[in-house]
Amino acid sequence: MPIAHIHMMEGRTDEQKAAVIEKVTDALCEAVDAPRQNVRVLIQEVPNTQFGIGGKTAKSLGR
Amino acid sequence: MPIAHIHMMEGRTDEQKAAVIEKVTDALCEAVDAPRQNVRVLIQEVPNTQFGIGGKTAKSLGR
Amino acid sequence: MPIAHIHMMEGRTDEQKAAVIEKVTDALCEAVDAPRQNVRVLIQEVPNTQFGIGGKTAKSLGR
Amino acid sequence: MPIAHIHMMEGRTDEQKAAVIEKVTDALCEAVDAPRQNVRVLIQEVPNTQFGIGGKTAKSLGR
Amino acid sequence: MPIAHIHMMEGRTDEQKAAVIEKVTDALCEAVDAPRQNVRVLIQEVPNTQFGIGGKTAKSLGR
Amino acid sequence: MPIAHIHMMEGRTDEQKAAVIEKVTDALCEAVDAPRQNVRVLIQEVPNTQFGIGGKTAKSLGR
Numbered sequence: 001m002p003i004a005h006i007h008m009m010e011g012r013t014d015e016q017k018a019a020v021i022e023k024v025t026d027a028l029c030e031a032v033d034a035p036r037q038n039v040r041v042l043i044q045e046v047p048n049t050q051f052g053i054g055g056k057t058a059k060s061l062g063r
Numbered sequence: 064m065p066i067a068h069i070h071m072m073e074g075r076t077d078e079q080k081a082a083v084i085e086k087v088t089d090a091l092c093e094a095v096d097a098p099r100q101n102v103r104v105l106i107q108e109v110p111n112t113q114f115g116i117g118g119k120t121a122k123s124l125g126r
Numbered sequence: 127m128p129i130a131h132i133h134m135m136e137g138r139t140d141e142q143k144a145a146v147i148e149k150v151t152d153a154l155c156e157a158v159d160a161p162r163q164n165v166r167v168l169i170q171e172v173p174n175t176q177f178g179i180g181g182k183t184a185k186s187l188g189r
Numbered sequence: 190m191p192i193a194h195i196h197m198m199e200g201r202t203d204e205q206k207a208a209v210i211e212k213v214t215d216a217l218c219e220a221v222d223a224p225r226q227n228v229r230v231l232i233q234e235v236p237n238t239q240f241g242i243g244g245k246t247a248k249s250l251g252r
Numbered sequence: 253m254p255i256a257h258i259h260m261m262e263g264r265t266d267e268q269k270a271a272v273i274e275k276v277t278d279a280l281c282e283a284v285d286a287p288r289q290n291v292r293v294l295i296q297e298v299p300n301t302q303f304g305i306g307g308k309t310a311k312s313l314g315r
Numbered sequence: 316m317p318i319a320h321i322h323m324m325e326g327r328t329d330e331q332k333a334a335v336i337e338k339v340t341d342a343l344c345e346a347v348d349a350p351r352q353n354v355r356v357l358i359q360e361v362p363n364t365q366f367g368i369g370g371k372t373a374k375s376l377g378r
Contacts, residue, residue, distance in 0.1 A: 001322065001323050001324050001361070001366060001373075002321055002322060002323035002324075003255065003292065003294070003321070003322045003323075004319055004320070004321050004322075004339070005319070005320040005321075005322075006317055006318070006319050006320075006343070007105055007316065007317060007318045007319075007320075008316050008317035008318075008343075008347060008349075009316050009317075012347055014238045014246075014248075016346060016347050017238050017239055017246070018238070018246050018249070019345070019346035019347070020342070020343065020346040020347060021240075021241030021244060021245070021246055022241070022244045022245075022346075023341075023342035023343075023345055023346045024241075024319070024339055024342045024343070024346075025241060025243065025244035026244065026338075026342065027335070027338035027339045027341065027342040028321070028323075028335065028338075028339070030334070030338055031331060031334035031335040031337075031338045031339075032323060032327055032331050032334070032335060034323075036243045036244055037242075037243045038243075039241075039242075039243060039244065040240070040241065040242060040255065040292070041240070041241035042196060042235055042239065042240055042241075042255070043235075043239035043240070043241075044107075044233075044235075044239070045239070046105055046106075046107075046316070049077045049080050049081070050080055050105065050106035050107070050108070051084075051103070051104070051105055051106075051316060052084030052085070052087075052088060052102075052103065052104035052105075052106075053100075053102075053103060054088065054099045054100040054101075054102060055084060055085045055088035055089065055099055055102065055104075056084070056085070057077075057080070057081050057084055058316075059077075060081070064133065064134050064135050064172070064177060064184075065132055065133060065134035065135075066132070066133045066134075066318065066355065066357070067130055067131070067132050067133075067150070068130070068131040068132075068133075069128055069129070069130050069131075069154070070127065070128060070129045070130075070131075070231055071127050071128035071129075071154075071158060071160070072127050072128075075158055079157060079158050082156070082157035082158070083153070083154065083157040083158060085157075086152075086153035086154075086156055086157045087130070087150055087153045087154070087157075089149075089153065090146070090149035090150045090152065090153040091132070091134075091146065091149075091150070093145070093149055094142060094145035094146040094148075094149045094150075095134060095138055095142050095145070095146060097134070103318065103355070105318070107233075109127070109231055109232075109233075112203045112206050112207070113206055113231065113232035113233070113234070114127060114210075114229070114230070114231055114232070115210030115211075115213075115214060115228075115229065115230035115231075115232075116226075116228075116229060117214065117225045117226040117227075117228060118210060118211045118214035118215065118225060118228065118230075119210070119211075120203075120206070120207050120210055121127075122203075123207070129192065129229065129231070133357055140301045140309075140311075143301050143302055143309070144301070144309050144312070147303075147304030147307060147308070147309055148304070148307045148308075150304075151304060151306065151307035152307065162306045162307055163305075163306040164306075165304075165305075165306060165307065166192065166229070166303070166304065166305060167303070167304035167307075168192070168259055168298055168302065168303055168304075169298075169302035169303070169304075170296075170298075170302070170359075171302070172357055172358075172359075175329045175332050175333070176332055176357065176358035176359070176360070177336075177355070177356070177357055177358070178336030178337075178339075178340060178354075178355065178356035178357075178358075179352075179354075179355060180340065180351045180352040180353075180354060181336060181337045181340035181341065181351055181354065181356075182336070182337075183329075183332070183333050183336055185329075186333070190259065190260050190261050190298070190303060190310075191258055191259060191260035191261075192258070192259045192260075193256055193257070193258050193259075193276070194256070194257040194258075194259075195254055195255070195256050195257075195280070196253065196254060196255045196256075196257070197253050197254035197255075197280075197284060197286070198253050198254075201284055205283060205284050208282070208283035208284070209279070209280065209283040209284060211283075212278075212279035212280075212282055212283045213256070213276055213279045213280070213283075215275075215279065216272070216275035216276045216278065216279040217258070217260075217272065217275075217276070219271070219275055220268060220271035220272040220274075220275045220276075221260060221264055221268050221271070221272060223260075235253070240253060247253075266364045266372075266374075269364050269365055269372070270364070270372050270375070273366075273367030273370060273371070273372055274367075274370045274371075276367075277367060277369065277370035278370065288369045288370060289368075289369045290369075291367075291368075291369060291370065292366070292367065292368060293366070293367035294322055294361055294365065294366055294367075295361075295365035295366070295367075296359075296361075296365070297365070
């Protein structure tokens with residue numbers, strides 16, 4: 001622990017995903033003094049047809 | 064908030080997914096008077112080989 | 127399936143939670159023609175000190 | 190209930206996934222005496238570019 | 253990995269929770285040959301007012 | 316989006332939770348250039364009797 005589960009829109013590069021993993025791990029180590037080796041980060045990509053804001057799909061909102 | 068995370072079997076159309084987003088948002092606004100703009104809905108599709116009921120895969124159960 | 131996991135702010139009544147379960151189930155049955163008996167809804171309450179919007183806690187935003 | 194949500198690295202066979210569903214269901218029935226028919230298992234595969242251990246991607250760690 | 257997230261009804265003993273952790277870990281090691289030390293299990297208890305089956309609360313169904 | 320769901324051991328202060336929200340939001344804005352106002356962070360605390368590492372409870376491992 002901590003385990004961070006990140007949902008984000010589809011389409012990021014592997015470099016951006018690696019940056020999410022590194023920076024979120026940094027953030028958790030700083031914020032709660034977690035031992036770095038214990039931190040897990042899981043990224044889940046979501047298509048814009050499968051994410052809704054205020055009842056509308058992200059796709060219909062041009063995201 | 065609220066944030067609704069919906070897991071459902073793979074294979075629905077984009078129209079059905081848009082309907083899930085719209086109707087689940089309606090349901091949450093009605094049930095807890097949530098401001099519509101704050102409601103998020105996330106759909107996750109699951110293959111029938113990766114969902115189990117009573118220890119059997121949905122695929123083996125013909126779903 | 128579908129399985130709906132709803133995260134919402136702490137403090138709703140049991141009646142409101144029952145309404146979330148009933149109305150979200152209705153929404154999923156209508157949207158994807160799911161058999162009612164197969165739909166599961168799970169509600170998770172989140173304290174306002176443990177939910178963040180734009181980097182600020184919901185508590186500090188007066189929610 | 191119980192509902193088990195299993196995140197694991199991409200690349201397992203359908204047979205292995207069926208074994209996860211069967212054995213995790215067995216484990217939950219034994220541990221908490223859950224009626225077998227009520228147990229649900231959901232498997233989510235994660236690419237090695239989207240899982241981080243200690244701030245590094247599983248891919249960079251050769252997993 | 254694997255990471256198992258188990259949702260179950262409130263009210264189990266610490267011994268039952270320890271049994272869930274042990275037996276689910278055994279199941280995952282057997283099913284996908286995962287190194288035991290890499291397996292994480294997270295248990296989340298859900299009150300019977302916050303779990304719905306077919307649109308009804310578990311409480312109203314006498315669970 | 317992104318939505319970050321952070322599971323961590325019970326017992327942190329409100330200040331530490333606010334720091335998790337702020338720093339994880341910073342990390343996601345930097346890593347994928349997400350608009351700050353769109354980022355949501357959800358913290359879930361887990362008792363040491365409900366988290367397992369290698370089949371043992373965190374409690375039995377002295378965590």
